[in-house]
Amino acid sequence: MSKSYQIAVLAGDGIGPEVMAEAKKVLARIAELHDVDFQLEDKLVGGAAIDDSGSPLPEDTVAACEKADAILFGSVGGPKWENLPPDQQPERGALLPLRKHFGLFANLRPAVCFPALTHASPVKEDRIAGGFDVLCVRELTGGIYFGEPKSIEEVDGEKVAIDTMVYKQSEVRRIAEVAFTAAQGRGGRVTSIDKANVLRNGILWRETVEEVAKNYPDVKLDHLYVDNAAMQLITRPREFDVVLAPNLFGDILSDEMAMIAGSLGMLSSASLGESKGDGLYYGMYEPSGGTAPDIAGQGIANPIAQILSAAMMLRFSLGLNEAAEAIDAAVKAVIDDGLRTGDIYTGSEGQTKVGTAEMGDAIVAKL
Numbered sequence: 384m385s386k387s388y389q390i391a392v393l394a395g396d397g398i399g400p401e402v403m404a405e406a407k408k409v410l411a412r413i414a415e416l417h418d419v420d421f422q423l424e425d426k427l428v429g430g431a432a433i434d435d436s437g438s439p440l441p442e443d444t445v446a447a448c449e450k451a452d453a454i455l456f457g458s459v460g461g462p463k464w465e466n467l468p469p470d471q472q473p474e475r476g477a478l479l480p481l482r483k484h485f486g487l488f489a490n491l492r493p494a495v496c497f498p499a500l501t502h503a504s505p506v507k508e509d510r511i512a513g514g515f516d517v518l519c520v521r522e523l524t525g526g527i528y529f530g531e532p533k534s535i536e537e538v539d540g541e542k543v544a545i546d547t548m549v550y551k552q553s554e555v556r557r558i559a560e561v562a563f564t565a566a567q568g569r570g571g572r573v574t575s576i577d578k579a580n581v582l583r584n585g586i587l588w589r590e591t592v593e594e595v596a597k598n599y600p601d602v603k604l605d606h607l608y609v610d611n612a613a614m615q616l617i618t619r620p621r622e623f624d625v626v627l628a629p630n631l632f633g634d635i636l637s638d639e640m641a642m643i644a645g646s647l648g649m650l651s652s653a654s655l656g657e658s659k660g661d662g663l664y665y666g667m668y669e670p671s672g673g674t675a676p677d678i679a680g681q682g683i684a685n686p687i688a689q690i691l692s693a694a695m696m697l698r699f700s701l702g703l704n705e706a707a708e709a710i711d712a713a714v715k716a717v718i719d720d721g722l723r724t725g726d727i728y729t730g731s732e733g734q735t736k737v738g739t740a741e742m743g744d745a746i747v748a749k750l
């Protein structure tokens with residue numbers, strides 16, 4: 384009997400349901416080819432859930448996620464819900480509580496620039512000829528965003544703001560383990576980011592990452608100060624494999640990398656919780672972009688970010704590495720064939736402009 388996996392599917396708003404439909408087609412074909420069974424349970428989230436029940440994250444959505452092996456997420460939000468109080472807004476009211484509820488401490492954002500799409504990057508083409516593929520692994524639940532005390536107070540007649548950067552060794556260790564494990568399945572290199580020349584946090588971070596590295600002799604580790612990393616990533620992105628960073632630095636560097644990769648519609652992401660001990664993680668997988676209200680409902684959004692998010696889910700939560708690689712290869716093949724949704728179409732010779740569903744069908748055909 385084929386192995387069965389439960390997946391909570393939260394498509395959300397805007398282009399979310401359009402691109403999710405294509406990811407589902409891909410999963411259906413993978414199930415046939417790899418003799419597995421995906422039990423997909425669709426649930427409302429974000430604006431769609433607010434319209435239905437008043438809550439951006441209804442209880443039965445959370446319950447479906449709890450039962451599942453992983454969450455495949457679209458994106459949430461849009462002009463219709465922008466004037467609600469902050470905590471009731473789709474992103475704040477759904478994404479943050481989901482991260483908290485499932486302890487999703489590791490944020491993985493691949494910044495992939497395909498060889499055929501280097502023109503879409505703001506970096507000079509001669510620096511990125513052949514494209515690049517960097518995985519940013521960002522610690523998501525610790526550091527200065529969450530450390531206490533955190534306040535704005537009146538001191539000696541003026542306002543003083545305090546944020547506190549706190550990292551426990553165990554927090555550094557578990558995120559480093561995610562980065563090293565990911566590197567084993569890729570180029571075998573980790574670049575760890577800190578500010579050890581100024582911050583005590585940096586000293587502990589570096590020391591702990593070096594300790595973890597001893598358990599991964601097949602992975603090469605180096606360190607960069609964050610200011611230097613910001614420069615090196617933009618001048619020689621091809622030389623990086625996995626970039627491991629604390630919350631604040633990872634927030635900034637992963638956006639820098641997304642920008643230089645060129646197209647938001649191509650970038651997937653994963654947020655992972657504690658490992659189940661078998662090298663697999665519970666996780667939530669979603670495109671890096673948002674709901675793209677400017678093009679929603681027109682059938683022209685790029686479904687690749689959502690499809691590559693599904694591939695990450697197969698790799699990190701279900702252990703279906705071959706199937707994940709097949710999806711990655713199929714995406715590359717359609718790009719090499721010249722198929723382009725509007726966001727990556729330049730009109731050059733050899734390109735064919737396609738819609739969301741045509742792109743999804745072409746990827747399914749390549750599997």
Ligand code: NAD
Pocket residue numbers: 398402457458459460461462474478647648649669671672673674675676677678683684685686688726
């Ligand atoms: P956005 O990512 O939705 O759009 C930015 C630009 O990128 C737009 O021009 C859009 O058309 C384009 N784009 C994004 N994804 C694309 C795709 N798959 N194919 C083709 N083009 C694509 O960012 P925004 O405009 O700042 O935000 C729109 C809404 O999405 C807001 O309500 C915001 O709060 C929400 N949002 C949600 C998430 C999430 O759910 N994780 C993330 C970011 C933004």
